Amino acid sequence: QVSGAKWEPFITRYPTDSADPLKAATQVPIVGWLQILAVITLSELWRYENVISKYGEGVRPGDLGWNPTAPADGKRPKWFGPTFTAAYNKEEWGDMRLREIKHARLAMIGFGFMVCQNAATGKGPSLIPTFTQAEFQSQVGDFIPKGL
Numbered sequence: 001q002v003s004g005a006k007w008e009p010f011i012t013r014y015p016t017d018s019a020d021p022l023k024a025a026t027q028v029p030i031v032g033w034l035q036i037l038a039v040i041t042l043s044e045l046w047r048y049e050n051v052i053s054k055y056g057e058g059v060r061p062g063d064l065g066w067n068p069t070a071p072a073d074g075k076r077p078k079w080f081g082p083t084f085t086a087a088y089n090k091e092e093w094g095d096m097r098l099r100e101i102k103h104a105r106l107a108m109i110g111f112g113f114m115v116c117q118n119a120a121t122g123k124g125p126s127l128i129p130t131f132t133q134a135e136f137q138s139q140v141g142d143f144i145p146k147g148l
Contacts, residue, residue, distance in 0.1 A: 021124045022115070050077040062097070 051059055058074030065079035071090045088096065114125045 020118065020122055022118050062100075 047064065051061070051064060054075065054077065055061070059077055060072060060074055063070075063072050063076065065077040067084055067086060067088075068076065068079075069085045070088060071093050118124055
């Protein structure tokens with residue numbers, strides 16, 4: 001809605017009436033929240049079964065097995081979905097893991113500030129800045145402020 005395009009009528013029959021993301025989240029039907037919860041639950045159960053419970057066998061935290069050719073140490077979990085085969089050497093692999101950690105932390109901080117901004121101002125974050133003109137800039141010819 002902020003970008004000028006509204007996709008909701010094409011995607012769902014439950015349109016929201018708010019450009020405020022926190023308010024829009026409260027307008028999602030319970031069936032939508034149950035679908036989100038089901039996907040998160042299934043992925044976390046898979047991660048617990050194949051990664052977390054096998055730390056003692058040498059599976060490393062964060063290694064979901066998406067890249068079977070990665071130079072990771074220890075046992076690798078079996079991933080059931082599509083994989084990619086980017087060829088990294090050990091040094092590049094370590095750099096990529098460090099970048100992932102740094103960017104994930106930065107994204108979490110940025111998301112926290114976006115929620116704070118939305119809670120304080122009631123406006124959702126946008127990549128397109130919206131500038132509002134002051135009253136004296138938009139009126140031509142009458143420079144006496146209103147109410148005097």
